[in-house]
Amino acid sequence: MASQVESHRAGAEIVTGDGVCRKKSIELLEELGLPKGLLPLEDIEEFGYNRDTGFLWLVQKKKKIEHTFKKIKQTVSYAGEVTAFAEKGKLKKITGVKTKELLLWLSVVEVYVTEASPEKVTFKTGTGLSDTFDAAAFALGE
Numbered sequence: 001m002a003s004q005v006e007s008h009r010a011g012a013e014i015v016t017g018d019g020v021c022r023k024k025s026i027e028l029l030e031e032l033g034l035p036k037g038l039l040p041l042e043d044i045e046e047f048g049y050n051r052d053t054g055f056l057w058l059v060q061k062k063k064k065i066e067h068t069f070k071k072i073k074q075t076v077s078y079a080g081e082v083t084a085f086a087e088k089g090k091l092k093k094i095t096g097v098k099t100k101e102l103l104l105w106l107s108v109v110e111v112y113v114t115e116a117s118p119e120k121v122t123f124k125t126g127t128g129l130s131d132t133f134d135a136a137a138f139a140l141g142e
Helices: 003-008 018-032
Strands: 013-016 044-050 055-069 074-087 090-101 104-112 120-125 130-134
Touching: 003 044, 003 055, 003 074, 013 018, 018 044, 018 055, 018 074, 090 120
Parallel strands: none
Antiparallel strands: 013 044, 044 055, 055 074, 074 090, 090 104, 104 120, 120 130
């Protein structure tokens, strides 16, 4: 496991097993005001969240999965380990998430929802490009 996870384990709430990990990750997204289907990971082995630092991580059994959000025809790749710093309405310094733009895979570094328009979700890539979509495209089961 990455040293970044190790440095945040102390004081973190950590759960294991796919069912409870999914439940906890969905509860956290809801608490942050983010769409509940934002992290459609499979076979999650471990979910951890350190409230003091805001650091969260999810570890999947598979090395990576790809998920297509059908409503917006956007394919996203999730690595075996996904990490981020969480705050109200935002996930930042994300690692392990990439989106396909034309023929390129771009790292997603931030996802946020503003108070002014909570029905919109903005994704920012490492290149500085950002794209905004309807939050409904990221509802559970989409």
